[in-house]
Amino acid sequence: MSQRLARLLPCLEWARQYNRDWAAKDGLAALIVTLMLIPQSLAYAMLAGLPPVMGLYASILPLIAYTLFGTSRTLAVGPAAVIALMTASVLGPLFVTGSAEYMAAALLLALLSGVVLLGMALLRLGFLAIFLSHPVISGFMSASAILITLGQLKHILGIQAYGANALELVPSLLQNLPDSHWPTLIIGVCTLLFLHLTRTSLAGWLIARGISHSRATMATRCGPVVALLLSTGIVWTFDLAAAGVPVVGSVPQGFPPLTPPALDPGLAMELLPAAVLIGLIGFVESVSVAQTFAAKRRQRIKPNQELVGLGSANLAAAFSGGMPVTGGLSRTVVSFEAGAQTPLAGALTAVGIALTVMFFTPLFQNLPNAVLAATIIVAILTLLDLKAIRRTWRYSRQDGAAMLATMAGVLLVDVEFGVMLGVALSLLLFLWRTSQPHIAVVGQLPGSEHFRNVERFAVVESQKVLSVRVDESLYFPNARYLEDRIAELVGQHPEAEHLVLMCAGVNLIDASALESLEAITSRLQAAGVQLHFSEVKGPVMDQLQRSDFLDHFGGQIFLSQFEALVTLDPQSTQRASAMPRIGQGSQSMAAKENERAS
Amino acid sequence: MSQRLARLLPCLEWARQYNRDWAAKDGLAALIVTLMLIPQSLAYAMLAGLPPVMGLYASILPLIAYTLFGTSRTLAVGPAAVIALMTASVLGPLFVTGSAEYMAAALLLALLSGVVLLGMALLRLGFLAIFLSHPVISGFMSASAILITLGQLKHILGIQAYGANALELVPSLLQNLPDSHWPTLIIGVCTLLFLHLTRTSLAGWLIARGISHSRATMATRCGPVVALLLSTGIVWTFDLAAAGVPVVGSVPQGFPPLTPPALDPGLAMELLPAAVLIGLIGFVESVSVAQTFAAKRRQRIKPNQELVGLGSANLAAAFSGGMPVTGGLSRTVVSFEAGAQTPLAGALTAVGIALTVMFFTPLFQNLPNAVLAATIIVAILTLLDLKAIRRTWRYSRQDGAAMLATMAGVLLVDVEFGVMLGVALSLLLFLWRTSQPHIAVVGQLPGSEHFRNVERFAVVESQKVLSVRVDESLYFPNARYLEDRIAELVGQHPEAEHLVLMCAGVNLIDASALESLEAITSRLQAAGVQLHFSEVKGPVMDQLQRSDFLDHFGGQIFLSQFEALVTLDPQSTQRASAMPRIGQGSQSMAAKENERAS
Known part of the structure; x- marks a missing residue:
């Protein structure tokens, strides 16, 4: 019995050996990740078409759930760009963005993703992730990066634009381009430049000035939070919100509401395929990130238990007004580099976000949407790997075709269609290849x-x-x-x-x-x-x-x-x-x- | 150019060497196959829920089309039991059986199957047949045999019964069992016994009396036509139709109508998946039958050209008031044993059926439906291979599971669902197996x-x-x-x-x-x-x-x-x-x- 409990709650293992040294390291890592997570969670909620506060809500209880049930010692769970895009992509055609039904459906989507992940854990169906071949994932990521960037340009330009795919977004953007709002555009472009420079040059500049490598790297990760504070200050000082710069506006203060999501069986059936896809893609990404970092310390993660960890994190998101979550690469890198020793760093990050929600939300009143959009664009464009297309095509025509088909599907139709097309084509080409052996x-x-x-x-x-x-x-x-x-x-x-x-x-x-x-x-x-x-x-x-x-x-x-x-x-x-x-x-x-x- | 023509028209190859010896053998084979095909085509049309004459129509031009475009020298094309079952299974829920819309949809289904097969030939997609693994085909055949037998029992009993699967058919049969029509039941059971005995014992009895093996075997194949003639004679003599024995009734006399099928794009989209399945299953069956007999004479068949042959046969069926067709095992065996040398035997069979349609249809006026049902049951039960289930399960749990799932799907839901379930499960188990290499x-x-x-x-x-x-x-x-x-x-x-x-x-x-x-x-x-x-x-x-x-x-x-x-x-x-x-x-x-x- 106690062995089964230990398997179900991997936290019991490290909790017994927990010491002061680990606590100090976990605390520092949590602080840095919190500073990164605040702008990210606001931005990804906006990307998903949700009120920014839902991103913060999704960064509290889900992190605690993963701390209890996850096996990776460094994986940083929370809202993530591609999952947010998929949420917007499935809910957009069904409801008015930002409406009460839209928010309820986002919670239902998180609930379903959680149930799907836990169901897969129970039935040991983690192997289903094999359907997502690397060219499909890679094509999906690159196309998502383009699609997300296109979708965020409207915030940088201060205009309206609609569309689920590039075919709809591009004309809509071009049509409304003359309405660009100059103050918004200036804030957006400056933030883009600032974030880009922080990312590419700040660390080198600091190191040249004698700052240690790891501290310099960590400082660059605080770029978004600095941009957030600076821009909010500027907007507040010059009352730019009154001048028409779109801002986040009033964010409710206080702890997330602990309510079960509304269960509409008809809607649930409609959302199920998307929930499976969100669960699988989140799982594949998390596991590969977690494995990379586990290997660095010769630790092991258990893919099946990861399903439990991510599943319970999504359930926690659904029951606390959040949005679908998964393990993300960028925050995991930071957490690892800052020296996080155990998943407790995640729980401490949750405490940081909880404090933010309770005390600091009035700060975001004057935060410009353009700054959040710039945060997303700079982060997401790192996923755009155009060289990978050439490399894959050169290595294998079949894999290259699957990758291009996925990209075309995501860009020209939508995320679900693109991934399904890629999976179907991978399978078909794989069977075709194996069907004619030498x-x-x-x-x-x-x-x-x-x-x-x-x-x-x-x-x-x-x-x-x-x-x-x-x-x-x-x-x-x-x-x-x-x-x-x-x-x-x-x-x-x-x-x-x-x-x-x-x-x-x-x-x-x-x-x-x-x-x-x-x-x-x-x-x-x-x-x-x-x-x-x-x-x-x-x-x-x-x-x-x-x-x-x-x-x-x-x-x-x-x-x-x-x-x-x-x-x-x-x-x-x-x-x-x-x-x-x-x-x-x-x-x-x-x-x-x-x-x-x- | 002439080489391309020779590839497209394989008949040119054997036509050049055609001689009197071949003509005599082809003629004899055609005569015997015609005698088999008359009751079979009437019965399979009834099984498909169509007027019996459509079975005859499907046995004229399609055979000539295959003679021109097919590569097997012995394959006998025409209506077949499983294809007829699938036709009924897809059209039954859409239209009233026997209505004008139902008939029009059957023609459209034949057209679509033909187009799908020709399209597969053009795009060299014959390899798609690899999705139909042997356990799936075998499970599908066995379950179809059970389902067809259940569906035909109502004709033997002289009652009404409805249903697309065993869950609906069995209660319906049991409910109406008390209404059984005794004269019909007696005719049905006597025919079943007669056909069963002809099949199992006649050949042995004749051989014991000094008849040569091949002639004895051929004589047994004429059982159905004898049953047809005898029963028609009895019904006519005692005017049993007036006593309530269901008979085929008036069959129009004369050549099939040469009209293009009505093209309803909405209905076509609805029928397309079934048409793909009918095309693929017909193709797989035909090719495996054709290969078996080609190998006996060290001949070769070309799978891609077979797609053209079967596709054009289905197009011919669609344009001449027929029903979907494919190559059948039982008639091919007879044709081969009777010594058929070239596909011309098929064209000569078509002539035989054309003569039947022009002169002998009044004969079928008094043919009891129960006799046709008995013909189907005795033929189809040879496809029921219960030992294969045990054998497959013993050999490999994965293959056994795919087979059982296919059977359960076909019996409990419908043919399409069963085959799809089997294919999906085969793929999944295959990937699962290959996903964990040694x-x-x-x-x-x-x-x-x-x-x-x-x-x-x-x-x-x-x-x-x-x-x-x-x-x-x-x-x-x-x-x-x-x-x-x-x-x-x-x-x-x-x-x-x-x-x-x-x-x-x-x-x-x-x-x-x-x-x-x-x-x-x-x-x-x-x-x-x-x-x-x-x-x-x-x-x-x-x-x-x-x-x-x-x-x-x-x-x-x-x-x-x-x-x-x-x-x-x-x-x-x-x-x-x-x-x-x-x-x-x-x-x-x-x-x-x-x-x-x-």
């Missing part, structure tokens, strides 16, 4: 017992025995291809009496492939050719013995291809073995002529 | 240069060098698993300074896996461990060189694992090489303790 006719290398591809090496082929090597497991995507190819090969070798299938590369024969082997056997027998196998791996042999195939297929199982030839066509084998071995040079010459190798 | 820590076999699994063999492990073998290509389904497992293994080997990945079983490294390798490299470096590779295959190496991974990962690529150890930990290697080789006996003892082998 199948080679092999012959004996003169003077050796080895067998190599006849198209790449000067080998001796037996007239009586057709040797065929398959470089892939035999399963349903390629079962019928195997039938086709073998029929073709037998058609090309009319004198063959035996066909030996070399199975060194076969890790699995599933029921479809078994059925194909049955069909191949009987078709070959009808054509006067007997099927045999060589080099069958142990587990494959074990499984074949659970069927009656081996009893009636009529051929033999040879330990090696050489043994098969010795038994079935001793003359050819003796001749080949007696021949002088061909030099390595000429072999690799032959090898170069053909792309598909070995 | 990864073994290996050590040096004493006295040799070979490396084997440390859990199965008494091998020497280096403290400094961790040797890891992956028995699967590295791609997105397992990329993250690889990260996890390597992190775990490194955690278990704190003294390790090097990790060498043995890649003999790796046929592919895709972009996701490359990204994982980057992550693994940097995490290992952070933990003070250097990554290396050994035994990388040629094509994998070629692809890796298209990225910059090899330039910066910091490790080496070794030709063999032994070479890696010699370089990285010479002392351990020398010790292991100097040790006496362990006998084969003790190795295989160790091997038996562990299920996953080598």
